[in-house]
Amino acid sequence: MTFDYGEFSFASKEEMLEKSREFWNPGKTDFWVESGVPLVIDRREDYFIYDMSGKRLLDVHLNGGTYSLGHRNAEVTAAVTAAMAHFDIGNHHFPSLARTALAEALVSTAPAGLTKVIYGSGGGEAVDIALKTARHTTQRRKIVSIIKAYHGHTGLAVGAGDDRFSKLFLADRPEEFPHVPFNDLDAMEEALRGRDVAAVIMETIPATYGFPLPEAGYLEGVKTLCERFGSLYIADEVQTGLMRTGELWAISKHGITPDIMVIGKGISGGMYPVSAVLVTEQAAGWLTEDGFGHISTFGGAELGCIAGLKALEISNRPETRSMVHYISDLVVRGLREIQADYPDWFVGIRANGVVMGLEFAHPQGAKYVMRHLYDNGVWAIFSTLDPRVLQFKPGILLHPGLCEDLLDRTEVAIRKAWAEVRQTSPSRDKVPA
Ligand SMILES: Cc1ncc(COP(=O)(O)O)c(C=O)c1O
Numbered sequence: 506m507t508f509d510y511g512e513f514s515f516a517s518k519e520e521m522l523e524k525s526r527e528f529w530n531p532g533k534t535d536f537w538v539e540s541g542v543p544l545v546i547d548r549r550e551d552y553f554i555y556d557m558s559g560k561r562l563l564d565v566h567l568n569g570g571t572y573s574l575g576h577r578n579a580e581v582t583a584a585v586t587a588a589m590a591h592f593d594i595g596n597h598h599f600p601s602l603a604r605t606a607l608a609e610a611l612v613s614t615a616p617a618g619l620t621k622v623i624y625g626s627g628g629g630e631a632v633d634i635a636l637k638t639a640r641h642t643t644q645r646r647k648i649v650s651i652i653k654a655y656h657g658h659t660g661l662a663v664g665a666g667d668d669r670f671s672k673l674f675l676a677d678r679p680e681e682f683p684h685v686p687f688n689d690l691d692a693m694e695e696a697l698r699g700r701d702v703a704a705v706i707m708e709t710i711p712a713t714y715g716f717p718l719p720e721a722g723y724l725e726g727v728k729t730l731c732e733r734f735g736s737l738y739i740a741d742e743v744q745t746g747l748m749r750t751g752e753l754w755a756i757s758k759h760g761i762t763p764d765i766m767v768i769g770k771g772i773s774g775g776m777y778p779v780s781a782v783l784v785t786e787q788a789a790g791w792l793t794e795d796g797f798g799h800i801s802t803f804g805g806a807e808l809g810c811i812a813g814l815k816a817l818e819i820s821n822r823p824e825t826r827s828m829v830h831y832i833s834d835l836v837v838r839g840l841r842e843i844q845a846d847y848p849d850w851f852v853g854i855r856a857n858g859v860v861m862g863l864e865f866a867h868p869q870g871a872k873y874v875m876r877h878l879y880d881n882g883v884w885a886i887f888s889t890l891d892p893r894v895l896q897f898k899p900g901i902l903l904h905p906g907l908c909e910d911l912l913d914r915t916e917v918a919i920r921k922a923w924a925e926v927r928q929t930s931p932s933r934d935k936v937p938a
Contacts (some may be wrong), residue, residue: 629657
């Protein structure tokens, strides 16, 4: 059987994987094959993805919310398709119809006080913009983030994240990017008291760390410390924004108006890359001092802005909000029932809306569950910076019937993974890089 896609074709899945190794990324290709997830996504529709082999998977990875509205969401697809008759990427130097329209829509839905929008093409670039903006505003250089933070892999963002990724390219700069433990206000105060910190950047719920939830008062305390010591508060809402917690922006659940808010992933509608940074008037100074301070050919691409306008509008509908609360209650209730049967194995459920992390009692526990979920028709990914925890991210429009199906499949995978873990000697367990 030949896989013919018009512009290109492959004779078989094996040939495709071989060429992927040869011409694309041998490390990634081998990692997934060796992990028992030899996925090459072909067809995709709603919350389903299909491997080249035809195997169907319910997607609860969603690339961190990129596909929160489903794959090839019909309304987003229609908006972008119609826009292609008129718009393209646009010229990033000039005022633009689509960029201005999305900026106005974002400002009108954001926490009050965020009044200007700067665009990027991905989350990392948006984080870089946020950090540059904080440095310009405060004329300070240091950026504080949490240990196991993940803000992307671009120039500044990677320095604010875990050593695993910054050291690889000699981009770790501990004197400029101190990291402090999450949920530790004393450590945060210690880091800020020198009054030399431009900003604290904080994922509202740290995704790649496995969604540990902020303790009551923690984020509010960080904001107060920022105010006391003259540092800005940057909310990274790349994974938690766009209604995934049951509020459009998770940070508003804490009553915090950040100085800067970073948006990515889902704002693309899963259809056209775009990211955005919202800033207060106080932080917006460089936009008048030198409006060309950040230049990005694809930043705020017009087709991305059209996708963003539609994604924002769908995410912000009252019925979408109700749906998130409904799905969250249903799934968490089902997960608790499963947990009751495996209390020594399935040891934690972290949930805020449809942002969820499932914690297992083994250093690599989520990898076992991921593999069994894959075998059983569900795609969910382990947390890179804490592989005990499975990221479990249902879509915000997931049909209730599919939630029941998801829970049934999850129960089977958790049971089988537990049986495997008990059989496998820890010494044979492969520890990932
Ligand atoms: C919280 C957070 N911030 C920033 C990023 C970087 O986004 P991108 O991969 O689009 O550069 C990610 C990506 O996973 C993320 O999870």
